Amino acid sequence: xxxxxxxxxxxxxxxxxxxxxxxxxxxxxxxxxxxxxxxxxxxxxxxxxxxxxxxxxxxxxxxxxxxxxxxxxxxxxxxxxxxxxxxxxxxxxxxxxxxxxxxxxxxxxxxxxxxxxxxxxxxxxxxxxxxxxxxxxxxxxxxxxxxxxxxxxxxxxxxxxxxxxxxxxxxxxxxxxxxxxxxxxxxxxxxxxxxxxxxxxxxxxxxxxxxxxxxxxxxxxxxxxxxxxxxxxxxxxxxxxxxxxxxxxxxxxxxxxxxxxxxxxxxxxxxxxxxxxxxxxxxxxxxxxxxxxxxxxxxxxxxxxxxxxxxxxxxxxxxxxxxxxxxxxxxxxxxxxxxx
Amino acid sequence: xxxxxxxxxxxxxxxxxxxxxxxxxxxxxxxxxxxxxxxxxxxxxxxxxxxxxxxxxxxxxxxxxxxxxxxxxxxxxxxxxxxxxxxxxxxxxxxxxxxxxxxxxxxxxxxxxxxxxxxxxxxxxxxxxxxxxxxxxxxxxxxxxxxxxxxxxxxxxxxxxxxxxxxxxxxxxxxxxxxxxxxxxxxxxxxxxxxxxxxxxxxxxxxxxxxxxxxxxxxxxxxxxxxxxxxxxxxxxxxxxxxxxxxxxxxxxxxxxxxxxxxxxxxxxxxxxxxxxxxxxxxxxxxxxxxxxxxxxxxxxxxxxxxxxxxxxxxxxxxxxxxxxxxxxxxxxxxxxxxxxxxxxxxxxxxxxxxxxxxxxxxxxxxxxx
Numbered sequence: 069x070x071x072x073x074x075x076x077x078x079x080x081x082x083x084x085x086x087x088x089x090x091x092x093x094x095x096x097x098x099x100x101x102x103x104x105x106x107x108x109x110x111x112x113x114x115x116x117x118x119x120x121x122x123x124x125x126x127x128x129x130x131x132x133x134x135x136x137x138x139x140x141x142x143x144x145x146x147x148x149x150x151x152x153x154x155x156x157x158x159x160x161x162x163x164x165x166x167x168x169x170x171x172x173x174x175x176x177x178x179x180x181x182x183x184x185x186x187x188x189x190x191x192x193x194x195x196x197x198x199x200x201x202x203x204x205x206x207x208x209x210x211x212x213x214x215x216x217x218x219x220x221x222x223x224x225x226x227x228x229x230x231x232x233x234x235x236x237x238x239x240x241x242x243x244x245x246x247x248x249x250x251x252x253x254x255x256x257x258x259x260x261x262x263x264x265x266x267x268x269x270x271x272x273x274x275x276x277x278x279x280x281x282x283x284x285x286x287x288x289x290x291x292x293x294x295x296x297x298x299x300x301x302x303x304x305x306x307x308x309x310x311x312x313x314x315x316x317x318x319x320x321x322x323x324x325x326x327x328x329x330x331x332x333x334x335x336x337x338x339x340x341x342x343x344x345x346x347x348x349x350x351x352x353x354x355x356x357x358x359x360x361x362x363x364x365x366x367x368x369x370x371x372x373x374x375x376x377x378x379x380x381x382x383x384x385x386x387x388x389x390x391x392x393x394x395x396x397x398x399x400x401x402x403x404x405x406x407x408x
Numbered sequence: 409x410x411x412x413x414x415x416x417x418x419x420x421x422x423x424x425x426x427x428x429x430x431x432x433x434x435x436x437x438x439x440x441x442x443x444x445x446x447x448x449x450x451x452x453x454x455x456x457x458x459x460x461x462x463x464x465x466x467x468x469x470x471x472x473x474x475x476x477x478x479x480x481x482x483x484x485x486x487x488x489x490x491x492x493x494x495x496x497x498x499x500x501x502x503x504x505x506x507x508x509x510x511x512x513x514x515x516x517x518x519x520x521x522x523x524x525x526x527x528x529x530x531x532x533x534x535x536x537x538x539x540x541x542x543x544x545x546x547x548x549x550x551x552x553x554x555x556x557x558x559x560x561x562x563x564x565x566x567x568x569x570x571x572x573x574x575x576x577x578x579x580x581x582x583x584x585x586x587x588x589x590x591x592x593x594x595x596x597x598x599x600x601x602x603x604x605x606x607x608x609x610x611x612x613x614x615x616x617x618x619x620x621x622x623x624x625x626x627x628x629x630x631x632x633x634x635x636x637x638x639x640x641x642x643x644x645x646x647x648x649x650x651x652x653x654x655x656x657x658x659x660x661x662x663x664x665x666x667x668x669x670x671x672x673x674x675x676x677x678x679x680x681x682x683x684x685x686x687x688x689x690x691x692x693x694x695x696x697x698x699x700x701x702x703x704x705x706x707x708x709x710x711x712x713x714x715x716x717x718x719x720x721x722x723x724x725x726x727x728x729x730x731x732x733x734x735x736x737x738x739x740x741x742x743x744x745x746x747x748x749x750x751x752x753x754x755x756x757x758x759x760x761x762x763x764x765x766x767x768x769x770x771x772x773x774x775x776x777x778x
Binding site for chain 2: 258259260318331334336388389390391392393394395397400
């Protein structure tokens with residue numbers, strides 16, 4: 069069998085036509101890195117055992133520019149993003165599908181690097197890649213690579229994460245600093261020359277699942293504040309639970325380089341995406357224990373209480389460091405870097 | 409990792425806040441009205457809202473936003489000219505992102521892009537030079553907007569294009585200068601400003617001395633401010649002390665960034681590449697010597713020479729009060745369109761488009777219509 073010289077070859081339309089080149093791509097590239105048993109028969113559907121409990125199913129598509137950025141790449145994002153959606157639902161991640169849409173002309177070396185990252189991230193997260201698909205679009209009709217992943221997980225019957233359990237007086241914990249991913253990607257894309265920024269891209273279930281095992285009655289709700297950032301997640305929570313939320317600006321963990329970089333560009337870090345953080349609504353009686361538990365884990369070292377649930381009707385307020393209170397809203401339109 | 413402020417900074421901020429409030433109250437008692445202070449710069453407008461200072465000071469200082477958002481002060485006919493350029497055959501427009509959505513009388517660049525014209529968002533003018541080099545068969549026109557802060561970077565791009573002898577790179581210069589606009593506002597009898605909070609970034613380029621005329625000729629107190637809450641409070645205190653004492657000086661309350669004479673390198677580039685020209689400001693009208701046009705030596709890079717057009721002034725959108733907002737005569741929330749017919753998703757006027765625009769800042773931080 070001929071091996072790719074991935075350094076010089078690029079993706080052509082024929083790689084997506086189901087013929088010889090498609091098969092070559094599968095056998096030489098995908099199967100070289102994806103070793104899960106369920107994938108090997110290459111049937112139309114993967115047949116999978118499923119343990120007792122409720123099934124959790126989630127899907128997400130990943131489009132990011134640049135494909136590689138400090139702290140991660142589209143491959144790690146595509147795995148961890150879906151793993152995290154399962155984890156904040158209380159699910160243990162089991163199976164992952166990977167759908168690729170490739171742009172004609174994509175160097176195979178770049179594809180290979182993404183595939184290696186997907187395989188590594190999945191192995192580290194303990195999730196099996198069980199089926200996949202590849203399509204190729206004409207040059208100019210895509211941004212090199214788009215990835216869709218669907219994740220399947222299982223939720224133990226004793227886990228009950230539900231915003232309807234939230235009561236005034238409950239406390240909001242954020243598992244770490246906000247804004248790192250969003251700013252790192254913007255800075256890498258636009259080549260702003262901001263130093264030291266790094267995406268927080270990580271799989272959170274190694275922290276979340278033990279947390280839920282230990283605090284199933286007092287941890288009431290979880291969400292990963294990805295697109296739209298912390299502010300958007302809080303607004304969505306307040307609206308669905310029909311409560312008000314008071315956040316403390318000083319308590320929200322933010323790295324200095326993110327705060328400074330966002331300021332320079334005129335962006336609000338509360339609205340920047342995160343890929344390795346979650347917010348939890350916790351019964352007040354358990355706050356200290358939950359915080360201590362989170363801080364023992366490398367992904368929760370900077371966990372902090374950032375706010376409180378109040379009676380209300382879906383509004384979010386931020387108490388600023390100066391003691392003023394301002395309301396947070398859903399973002400209206402894109403955040404654009406400013407001119408002056 | 410440190411949170412927003414250390415304990416000491418917070419203590420200092422609170423002490424400053426108390427002094428600002430009590431001084432403002434004393435002035436209000438003396439004059440029978442709150443002191444009127446204009447924050448010239450859009451970044452200050454945003455910072456005042458974001459930190460909550462605006463709401464903390466609402467009872468004691470009448471804070472007005474000024475003409476300090478580059479997109480906002482771009483005149484409607486300038487936007488129409490940009491649209492005309494975008495529709496020329498073989499042209500790629502290179503522009504800062506904020507400009508794309510600003511409506512002119514014939515639509516916006518965003519709309520032109522949907523119609524199939526080439527609009528490319530850049531974050532620095534030099535990207536446009538790169539674009540010109542990699543597209544030798546296309547005409548690249550960079551839309552030069554902004555104040556003294558962005559103009560030097562545009563000047564550098566023009567110099568680079570000259571060194572490279574690029575034949576397919578031009579700029580449309582709609583640059584505007586802050587001091588002449590402030591002179592126009594300071595002399596406006598309708599406004600009755602008691603003090604000006606001067607822009608920190610522009611001052612870093614032009615230096616404190618470029619604003620001294622405000623005190624000398626208009627007897628108007630002014631203070632150059634940075635963008636942290638402490639910077640702004642410190643500068644406000646400087647202003648209030650002057651207003652209380654009936655003095656007028658231009659205080660540099662941002663000395664860690666701003667010097668007396670500014671940035672000589674940036675000024676040299678401006679002098680080398682541009683010369684002064686009259687410029688039409690949205691809201692403020694035609695102000696002599698408040699714009700920049702390319703010098704004789706660089707006229708080959710002037711898009712208005714290659715694509716001349718006699719352009720007529722066009723009226724602002726119906727009902728839009730951007731002009732009055734930019735002059736500090738209206739608060740954004742006093743515009744009848746604010747938050748109802750004009751939002752960041754469907755902007756009618758430019759002040760709702762840019763993140764630095766007063767209307768967008770008011771909308772983002774407090775959606776109440778007036």
